[in-house]
Amino acid sequence: MTITPNAAPLICLRGVRKSFGTFEVLRGIDMDIRKGEVVAIIGPSGSGKSTILRTINGLTPINEGTIQVGDIEVSDPKLDQVKLRHRVGMVFQQYNLFPHKTVLENVAMAPIQVLRQPRRLVEERARKLLADMRLPDKASSYPGELSGGQQQRVAIARALCMEPEVILFDEVTAALDPEMVKEVLSAVRKVAEDGMTCILVTHEMGFAREAADHVYFTDKGVIVEHAPPADFFTKASDPRTKEFLSKVL
């Protein structure tokens, strides 16, 4: 949670551009995220927030610019996918749990099958993570038997079980019923407080304000401004930010 401004950034984006067909979603994105930082990206829909996240773990290949995660160059054509995915976890809006696997299998399968870690060790870790996510008795349930909030917490445990250095949260509460938003946000909060580097795309302004160390505001494929939340929500300088905040706050 503490920011050490002089430390080298863990994640570094420089001049990142991405087009889908003729539509340019990202028009030169620069970001620096340090280890342990919690960063919230907010902005109107279609402004490229989610695309930024997806470029960081290579789900969306970029057209121009560079993305560095630790010593990994994400846009390197010879990129070791497994190594990158080991370091960068992701949680999706629609949870995307595997419906034919139990909760425990969902959490433990990738470390066993992809990272080739011993099953016993991984399952022990998975059970502990499920307990942390307050789902200790759901290990042998199937995702379809859980509520949306529970599924999303399983998805967070699944990301954590890969022991990544950073987790990307892509609008993780957007698909949830209001009464489940809180339980997921407190789970995200716990992850952040345990020192995990987190990048969240979110519409939960209250959460961004409380939990983030840094807030980025994007509009039409560029970062309009970024600041610590205390400053961002009270003394935003750019008219686009002001307009957005006046709508959502």
Added chain:
Amino acid sequence: MNQANLLAQILEWMPFVLQGFVLNILMSVLAIAIGTTVGTFLGFGQISPNILIGAPAKLATQLFRNAPWLVLLFYCIFLMPYQVNIGGVMIQLPSWLRATIGFSFPVAANFSEIVRGSVNSVPRGQWEAAEALGYSRRATLFRIILPQCVTRMVPPWMNLYALLLTATPLSMIVGVEEALGRTQAAVQAQSDSRVLIPMYLALLAMFFLYTWPINRLSLMLERRFRTK
């Protein structure tokens, strides 16, 4: 008295027709086995990102799916040799076997579409979640996508089988002695116009009694998988 005679006469011919029906079943079971195997590969080919695999698989699927079954049957009956030489051993290919291979083509093409369709019906998020966890494309397909597809494929596969069985009498046209051909022969042999309708009704009943439970089962499975 007359009615009873007629019934006895028809029953007398039933074993003859039923033997033909066994051939219909044999052809359909073999053709669904061959067609499903070939169709699985064609279906995987269709979803391959490699154009050298994807394009021929798509072409073959479209070609055999959109051709009349009877035309494909004619091709196999008249273009395939009567016997093949495998390592010095002459193997006879009777017409029912060639017809079976003829039926396998459209079955393979239709199953190829079932595979493609069911893989594509799995939400994109499943692929993304697997990719974000470090699974390769191939591992995602086999470990995560296909296990979810199998249940989705069973009902349309069973429908395809029912369709195939009802198409097997087409092989009568190319001289296979199956149930329809035998019914026709039996009617002619009896030279009694009164047996015509009951004989064909019996044939219909045979197909219906065999196919209907399959369709019911497929409907039931479809409902079961949908609610899950």
